[in-house]
Amino acid sequence: MPSKRLLNRGKTSGRSDDSDEQIVRSRIREYENKTAAVADYYATFGKVAHVPGEGTIDDIFKALSKEIDGKVEKAA
Numbered sequence: 584m585p586s587k588r589l590l591n592r593g594k595t596s597g598r599s600d601d602s603d604e605q606i607v608r609s610r611i612r613e614y615e616n617k618t619a620a621v622a623d624y625y626a627t628f629g630k631v632a633h634v635p636g637e638g639t640i641d642d643i644f645k646a647l648s649k650e651i652d653g654k655v656e657k658a659a
Contacts, residue, residue, distance in 0.1 A: 586611060588637060 593602030600606045625631050632650040
C-alpha cells in the first residue's frame with residue numbers, strides 16, 4: 584500500500600504526482616531499491632539522521648536544521 588501520507592498530501596498540496604497511486608508506489612519502490620541501501624551503509628558510520636517528514640514546512644525545516652547544526656557543531 585502506498586504511503587497514505589503522500590496520497591493525502593496530493594489532495595492538499597496541489598502536487599498531482601502525489602495523488603496518483605501508481606506514481607507513489609513507483610517512488611517508494613525506487614527509494615527501497617536505491618536510497619535505503621545507501622542510508623543503511625552510512626548509518627553504520629553514524630552519518631544518518633532520521634527526521635520525521637510530517638508537520639508543517641516550518642516544523643520540518645526546524646527539525647532538519649537542528650540535525651544539521653548538531654552535525655556541524657560536532658565536526659568543529
